[in-house]
């Protein structure tokens with residue numbers, strides 16, 4: 417229901433400028449093709465501004481959908497905006513828009529279009545272009561601001577004294593979009609700087625994973641639900657500040673939220689080079705908690721957790737929290753990894769069997785010959801072998817690499833699992 | 847919410863947006879058809895619309911003959927020209943933007 421409400425707000429914001437044009441007096445156009453093109457332009461403008469809302473870390477919205485779902489939708493809406501802009505151009509001024517055109521109207525429109533196209537191309541082919549994530553993020557924000565400002569300059573002269581209220585609406589949308597960016601880049605970091613956290617331990621867990629134990633300095637820490645994640649901001653490296661989404665791996669009951677454990681796998685330059693060097697006493701910033709990937713508030717008699725690789729971190733938090741809360745509901749963890757040595761926390765999880773109504777199923781692709789585990793990849797058969805027939809009151813939580821996530825969505829369909837029983841967290845957001 | 851649902855929602859929403867834009871075109875078309883079937887030589891303004899012809903005559907006709915506009919502002923591909931005309935009208939003269947829009951609409955389809 418909450419998600420429907422948020423979606424309605426988003427849809428209304430996108431449609432409002434066009435609807436206003438219909439509500440009062442006649443529109444400009446008397447030719448249907450041109451009217452279609454103009455409508456596409458209005459929808460694209462509003463959609464582009466609303467895109468900023470999707471990635472401004474509004475906790476309530478992230479809780480309703482999940483941050484990964486919001487980002488996926490954000491990405492899809494960029495394509496929708498590009499398609500609307502293409503239709504706008506084909507209908508109103510067929511031909512390649514020229515950012516150097518003599519007409520200011522065309523110049524700004526072209527700048528908005530090409531900046532959006534560049535932004536999308538960079539997001540799609542970042543890895544192929546060997547563009548570092550941090551550089552991509554900065555370019556993404558700059559291009560997004562250019563798109564919105566150029567769209568504003570394109571539309572504004574037509575609506576400055578518009579009685580349809582579109583003048584204030586165009587100005588308001590632009591201000592909100594840029595305000596969202598400023599909030600996230602300037603205001604929130606300044607606020608977070610006053611709520612410092614300190615590294616108290618940096619533990620090697622094996623399997624290329626380190627656990628940072630951080631403690632709140634002079635404040636009450638944060639209350640979170642097991643499975644949620646935070647944005648961890650560490651010291652500046654080179655030109656760009658490092659801020660990474662990391663799931664909280666510790667129990668939600670630990671130290672009243674004043675101590676958190678963040679387990680980080682060495683996957684790239686930040687996690688491989690900077691994280692291992694972080695020493696006790698070093699200050700970090702933590703923004704959160706975010707996400708809806710949590711069994712808290714879910715009506716479930718049984719939990720099924722499916723983790724692949726470092727996707728185990730939110731599951732660890734869920735299991736430790738269940739232990740600390742004395743939650744004895746049956747819980748099954750399918751833990752997929754290449755082999756046991758790559759399965760971080762394997763021994764700790766095995767020990768949890770004594771404290772929870774817990775079945776732990778390792779799924780190794782390349783196990784030792786005599787190892788007690790499922791072999792190969794996760795499949796519907798593997799799940800069926802360990803789960804009861806009746807899954808009506810079971811909630812599934814899945815976190816792992818993208819191919820495993822896609823496979824699990826297919827497996828869920830094979831098991832006849834309705835989508836409201838399947839919760840996912842994707843670590844590869846971009 | 848898993849990825850398939852997000853993709854389906856996004857695809858549905860995108861289609862709905864294009865349908866809305868299509869409805870904008872249909873609205874204009876049906877207005878034109880209604881005007882043509884009422885057999886009046888000029889598309890007369892809908893009851894709540896301003897009369898572009900009268901406004902043109904009031905604000906522009908003394909200096910600019912109607913023929914001047916036909917090639918630039920009429921027909922397919924004239925979108926940018928019409929928008930520039932509107933921009934010009936907004937910046938010049940004492941008419942309100944609603945009146946400017948009505949004049950531009952009239953000049954684009956007199």
Ligand SMILES: Cc1cc2nc3c(=O)[nH]c(=O)nc-3n(C[C@H](O)[C@H](O)[C@H](O)COP(=O)(O)OP(=O)(O)OC[C@H]3O[C@@H](n4cnc5c(N)ncnc54)[C@H](O)[C@@H]3O)c2cc1C
Nearest residue numbers: 549659660661662663679680681684685686687729843846
């Ligand atoms: C909700 C969520 C929770 C996560 N939880 C954990 C966790 O508990 N443990 C863990 O090890 N990893 C986790 N990750 C993944 C983690 O954020 C990336 O592995 C990490 O940012 C890699 O950074 P890097 O510079 O070392 O690697 P790079 O090689 O620079 O990046 C590897 C990939 O990680 C992603 N990435 C890199 N930097 C960022 C960033 N600043 N913001 C978003 N994504 C980025 C990109 O997709 C990139 O291609 C999580 C990701 C998400 C989205």
